Amino acid sequence: MPDGNTLHPLVVFTPSGKRGRFPVGTPVLQAARALGVDLDSVCGGRGICSRCQITPAFGDFPKHGLTATDSALSEWNRVEARYKEKRGLREGRRLGCQAQVTGDIVIDVPAESQVHKQVVRKDADDRVIELDPSTKLFYVEVREPDMHDPSSDLERLIGALSEQWMLDDLVADLRIVQRLQPILREGKWCVTVAIHFGRNAARGRIVSLWPGYYEGTIYGAAFDIGSTTVACHLSDLRTGRTVASSGLMNPQIRFGEDLMSRVSYSMMNPEGAGQMTDAVREAINALLGQVAAQAMVPVEDILECTFVGNPIMHHLLLGIDPVELGGAPFALSAGEGMVFWAAEIGVTATHPDARVYTLPCIAGHVGADAAAVILAEEPYNAEEITLIVDVGTNAEIVLGNRDRLLACSSPTGPAFEGAQISCGQRAAPGAIERIRIDPETKEPRFKVIGCELWSDDPGFAKATAETGITGIAGSGIIEAIAEMRLADVIDIDGVVRGSLTTETDRIYAEGRTFSYLIHDGAQRIAVTQNDVRAIQLAKAALYAGCQLLMDEMGIEAVDRITLAGAFGAHISPLHAMVLGMIPDCAVENVRSAGNAAGTGARIALLNAGKRSEIERVVRDVEKIETALAPRFQDHFVGAMAVPHKSAPYPRLRTIARLPDTPPSPPPGSGEGGTGRRRRRARA
């Protein structure tokens, strides 16, 4: 291995910069392993898998203190020539297991030859995931049975994996034992095995095998089980690439629109929880079928699934009656990260021995979805203090940084989801999602889902003829009420100003209160006084939850705000601030994380180490129970107002008119983080 003999050639690997001297004739793969350079190999250096491709560089390298001549590597050998002829090898590439060191040389390991490839997330921030999944493939050559030394085929396979891959203490699934003999013989004693490495470095288990060198790949599916939507991403576990995505309505909706009605259903019906469990598992199997079909692979190639969801979705998926989550003290049955056979939880459209991993739940109200958001956003690695808000029937709120992480959930109720709003509806084509109100005329302009035009653009009527204008989506109701405040249609207490009926027909009396008319078509779409009250209650709860965590942390402002969840992705941060949903923050530091929970599920799928990481982080999260905090009620009452251009929103004072397209911040409005105003309550 690397030695200090200065007569031996010097080998420098890039990009790692690792270097060592090796005797002439040392294969490059061997040198890389000796130095701990991240160079892949599935076949163990037999010139079969081509995963150890390297690019030698020749010439002068003053930085590395060497000159590499053309003869610094051995000549092409037969194996490489045959490989290039049969499967092709890019110009300049060599097989690391075949090319031998013969002189001083600089060797580049291209990204795709690294074991721990970096998978670039498609999100705005281009964060990377290091590929290191729980289930990996290994090619191995097994000794033939011999009457002089009777040992089982499994014993020799496990021995070969120990000798050739340094994998010890392996066990095998029953199905492996059942299929091993014909497959070993078909592969002429060569076999590729898939090994699943359990949680917390539990012993590896052989979960699948193929005769000879397996040219194909294996897949994993990451699921985000929302109360409304179930989303699935299928990833290639060898490359980390997402090869297919799909989503379905959560069929549990037929048992109750929101979470609490599903818990009620379970309480009222002895078979209720079981029905809901069956329903979501059916959707999962259907989605697995869909993504496999999209990617044109058999479902049997799917060897892993990861799941995130709020506590109630988590429990129903696992077949746990969520009744205890319906009332204090909101005890989870089990919340830790868990590994099961997919078949155990009725997930069958996979390899028969596929494994599933459920991310940990944080508390009875703060689920594995919040854990996944934390994993995706990594506030625990940052210096700045981030506030993460995931809005649903309960808002899940996380606050903190590398030193301390707090979490709570706040009972916002379903208003943000369109329930309890007279014209509220789920986000679907025809639903109003954006709205602006002219402060002078009080006339609205709006956009509906499924159409790029504003309502005052030419052709809008024609473009929306098919879907119609059917209601107001959650993001629309937030903008509507914020704009009503900006246009002084409502006052600071949220009262619709009846006095304006003399100025505009948009405001009209309904009983003893007043409403604001947005659209008068096939359906009359208006915001009533009750709607404003419902949103005030919801936003006050959300704001009070945020404030409670900030009190606990001893800070008066946060550095960054991240709006997570499908709903968060559509909220205009500025309107959310006008409304007083979220604390004050430099507007350019408020961002939507898109489906961060889904991203977290994908991270846990692609990197086993991240599973232990999030389990550790979740254990350390401080859970704050809003119901037990006396200050919560005070904050709640104090947050009912709709402040508009006044405290606590100093940054909004300068904004005369909000732009049409959130969330891009108004130019020049930023002045950096608010960290300098932070103070810590505890030393």
Place this chain on the structure above:
Amino acid sequence: MPDGNTLHPLVVFTPSGKRGRFPVGTPVLQAARALGVDLDSVCGGRGICSRCQITPAFGDFPKHGLTATDSALSEWNRVEARYKEKRGLREGRRLGCQAQVTGDIVIDVPAESQVHKQVVRKDADDRVIELDPSTKLFYVEVREPDMHDPSSDLERLIGALSEQWMLDDLVADLRIVQRLQPILREGKWCVTVAIHFGRNAARGRIVSLWPGYYEGTIYGAAFDIGSTTVACHLSDLRTGRTVASSGLMNPQIRFGEDLMSRVSYSMMNPEGAGQMTDAVREAINALLGQVAAQAMVPVEDILECTFVGNPIMHHLLLGIDPVELGGAPFALSAGEGMVFWAAEIGVTATHPDARVYTLPCIAGHVGADAAAVILAEEPYNAEEITLIVDVGTNAEIVLGNRDRLLACSSPTGPAFEGAQISCGQRAAPGAIERIRIDPETKEPRFKVIGCELWSDDPGFAKATAETGITGIAGSGIIEAIAEMRLADVIDIDGVVRGSLTTETDRIYAEGRTFSYLIHDGAQRIAVTQNDVRAIQLAKAALYAGCQLLMDEMGIEAVDRITLAGAFGAHISPLHAMVLGMIPDCAVENVRSAGNAAGTGARIALLNAGKRSEIERVVRDVEKIETALAPRFQDHFVGAMAVPHKSAPYPRLRTIARLPDTPPSPPPGSGEGGTGRRRRRARA
């Protein structure tokens, strides 16, 4: 804990003799634990389970150097009084968790209060098994959930098991997570859990739970899967008592009478192995139903099963096609001791999360049944050299002692099982099992299965009228041929003496050879020359196998011979020696081990440590392949003769007439082991 303070009372436990000084007021259970005294407790010292009962002794104990007065233990307390009132407590007994040390005292721990109870085997040798099963019960009190400290019910249960029972790193089956919440609440936060401790000290898994203190018990079933019979013993895992036993014909018989015909069936029929797997699993489930019904317990209380069987039975049980075991090199798919869910191998008439353990196979011809025999007989713990012979289609032969253990199998063919014998039949009512031939008159007397009388006893005809006399069982054919030799009906080469036709009608010509008539009734039962030849071949193979191992071991005689298996149980050792089936040995050292394989399965069920023990022993057994040993053929040819009163059976020379009832040895014939004639080939 125990301290050297001589002012503190001295506590001596019997029968262990462990002693220590403890402060006044120390509960006896606590003192026992501190000293490592084996005193049971399921409820953790709460006065619920009554498993820690002890018997204090009062008076002078000069041997222990103390005098115990009546006040050496605390007065009866309320818990004990209530316990005695409600459930009764034997006179003189106290609850170890309640009674406190107040003076010098001798405390006896009765057998039933020991954790590691000794389970006395019912066999002749009264060997004991220490009770220490893989699945054990623990009573625990769990903290209630608290909104101030949100943790899952499972987290608190596992925490309680760690605090109250020092059990760390536990995990739970999915079904536990599903049932945990209602059961914890039903038991008012007290619960009894069953924990399965996996192979090689793998982390414990919670596999079942009951609200409160579970008054009942849990069961385990030990299976011996023979090619002819499947036998099952149901044991109480808390007491080790066998509560029910049952056996069934192995329904695989319809696919082939012997092992090789079942392998052939599998080779000829694509679904053959699957059919045979289904058949044996059906029998197993039926047996579980039978033993549960016998013991009047629900099958759901059965939490563990252990299985032994020859390699082909083992593979078919696990759903492995046994085709590779049908020809050289006879490679097992997997032979190690393995743990599965019972449901994985189609064993469903149990608790839904019951676990199964299969004992290790030794080689492709020497199965888990042989391993179980070794576990039951423990030759690896003995100084004397034991030869264990388990006769079937293949004889499995084990030879050795604590220093070295050898095993081989020898292809005896099915003659001993009654196949290839003209009047042979399976051991069943009506089959001849014992026979004696008068050396003068050549007249036979015999006994049939199902009747206690000999054929020359008055009333025999009437007693056997119903069953008839239908054929010769395996044990009968061995006696018949041995007796034919003793009566000089056959010569040393096994030829039926045609010259005797002039003296007796019992001998008659059939073609060019002669037969011996045993019975002339509804069926004519005779031993033909071909029958003699078949048995000669079989016994020569068996003898040659034994001799091969003795060569390998470098010895000329063995100290003990154990005949194992259902067949072995019925063989007369003396006749087996006359016939030359087994090597010479002092006749009093030849014994039948009965169903030693079934005993081994029961040991592995009742003691988890024995699983590791037999796995370790099996790894170290030297496997000898008869087919590869040139000397095997020589021994085989040399063993064809039927020696009678001559070498190599010196001990038989003194026996004029064999007794009617084997295997009790003739009085005074013993002269101790033959160890002095042993020599070791290897130093």
